Amino acid sequence: MKVLILGGSGFVGSHLTRRLSRDGHAVTVVTRYAPGCKHLSVVPQTTIRQFDPYDEGRLAKELAGHDAAVNLVGILNERGFGGKGFERAHVTLIDCLLRACREAGVERLVQMSSLNAGRGESHYLRTRGEGEARVRAAAKEGWITGTIFRPSTIFGPDDSFLNRFATLLKLSPVLPLARPQAKFAPVYVDDVVEAFARVLEGRHAGKTLELCGSETWALVDLVRWLRDQLSLRRAVIGLPDILGRAQGLAFDFVPGKPFSSDNFRSLKLDSVCSSNGFSALGIEPWGLSERAPSWLEGRGKQARYQHYRRQARRERS
Ligand SMILES: NC(=O)c1ccc[n+]([C@@H]2O[C@H](COP(=O)([O-])OP(=O)(O)OC[C@H]3O[C@@H](n4cnc5c(N)ncnc54)[C@H](OP(=O)(O)O)[C@@H]3O)[C@@H](O)[C@H]2O)c1
Numbered sequence: 001m002k003v004l005i006l007g008g009s010g011f012v013g014s015h016l017t018r019r020l021s022r023d024g025h026a027v028t029v030v031t032r033y034a035p036g037c038k039h040l041s042v043v044p045q046t047t048i049r050q051f052d053p054y055d056e057g058r059l060a061k062e063l064a065g066h067d068a069a070v071n072l073v074g075i076l077n078e079r080g081f082g083g084k085g086f087e088r089a090h091v092t093l094i095d096c097l098l099r100a101c102r103e104a105g106v107e108r109l110v111q112m113s114s115l116n117a118g119r120g121e122s123h124y125l126r127t128r129g130e131g132e133a134r135v136r137a138a139a140k141e142g143w144i145t146g147t148i149f150r151p152s153t154i155f156g157p158d159d160s161f162l163n164r165f166a167t168l169l170k171l172s173p174v175l176p177l178a179r180p181q182a183k184f185a186p187v188y189v190d191d192v193v194e195a196f197a198r199v200l201e202g203r204h205a206g207k208t209l210e211l212c213g214s215e216t217w218a219l220v221d222l223v224r225w226l227r228d229q230l231s232l233r234r235a236v237i238g239l240p241d242i243l244g245r246a247q248g249l250a251f252d253f254v255p256g257k258p259f260s261s262d263n264f265r266s267l268k269l270d271s272v273c274s275s276n277g278f279s280a281l282g283i284e285p286w287g288l289s290e291r292a293p294s295w296l297e298g299r300g301k302q303a304r305y306q307h308y309r310r311q312a313r314r315e316r317s
Helices: 012-020 036-041 056-063 084-104 123-141 162-171 191-202 217-227 242-249 259-264 277-279 301-316
Strands: 003-007 026-032 046-050 068-071 109-113 145-151 174-178 208-211 234-239
Touching: 003 012, 012 026, 012 036, 026 056, 026 217, 036 208, 056 145, 068 084, 068 191, 084 109, 084 123, 084 242, 109 123, 109 191, 123 145, 123 259, 145 191, 162 174, 162 217, 174 217, 174 242, 191 277, 208 277, 217 234, 242 259, 277 301
Parallel strands: 003 026, 003 068, 026 046, 068 109, 109 145, 145 208, 174 234
Antiparallel strands: none
């Protein structure tokens, strides 16, 4: 099969590209900046194409001959305010992609969205919902099969979720957290990639599938667990909403927006599944505490001791 991936250079895209290549598929990764894809240049049967993905004509040309398109483009924060950046990345790009698929005769699309798409007050979730609606409308016309994934937060050794909190924990003796009781069901990147592989094989194509890991965590518990794994002595403090909102407003003006008022609004909704799509796909998902210690191990003293203890036990048995 030939699969074209928009946003294939990122965290999930890099895992998916390697997986599809291992399965014997040919992959085209579209990027706005090819030097950022060096890590994929050695993956067999993978072609990197650098161009502006909003250039529909070029996109249609590149899509020709592919069996499926995957859209992994997404942003957690926009440069300005007011939602225009989110609309461009989450809606305009899908419009371009759908028109390009139609022109190129590509009949299968897998769209990465997010839990709670279309709900709540954040521009992120609102535009995610609008993007999904575009895919469903095209599928209703009957010329394309559109599968939509709605994952909770995705984790893996190279994620931006655990790694960002790990960096913050190392930088500061106190970590104040907005929406500390917000719930997540972190989902392991290999499970997400497995779900993509199965849908591309044709299983449950055309469905909207929520994806959650096997454990549900309150944000504050998760960050404290991470702190302990890293053997750091840090205070992790939950902020009441009035301060959490203020934190978001203040970070709106920090370059790179490590947090924002839009993130605060997204966090008002728990990121947990009402029905886990993994069961439909026959995948038993991992939980965070089952997988993450294998790479957090070695990053902290306590984890190292645990590793030695386990090793000693193995040697004795
Ligand atoms: N990671 C998570 O926890 C999580 C959870 C729920 C949903 N998701 C969704 O899953 C998808 C993949 O996540 P990820 O963590 O792999 O994201 P990522 O690492 O940030 O990668 C996303 C890719 O999208 C491209 N991109 C970013 N902004 C763009 C823009 N304005 N216009 C066009 N292309 C743009 C970038 O490719 P180039 O720079 O190479 O062009 C980037 O590599 C995203 O849609 C994300 O929202 C992720």
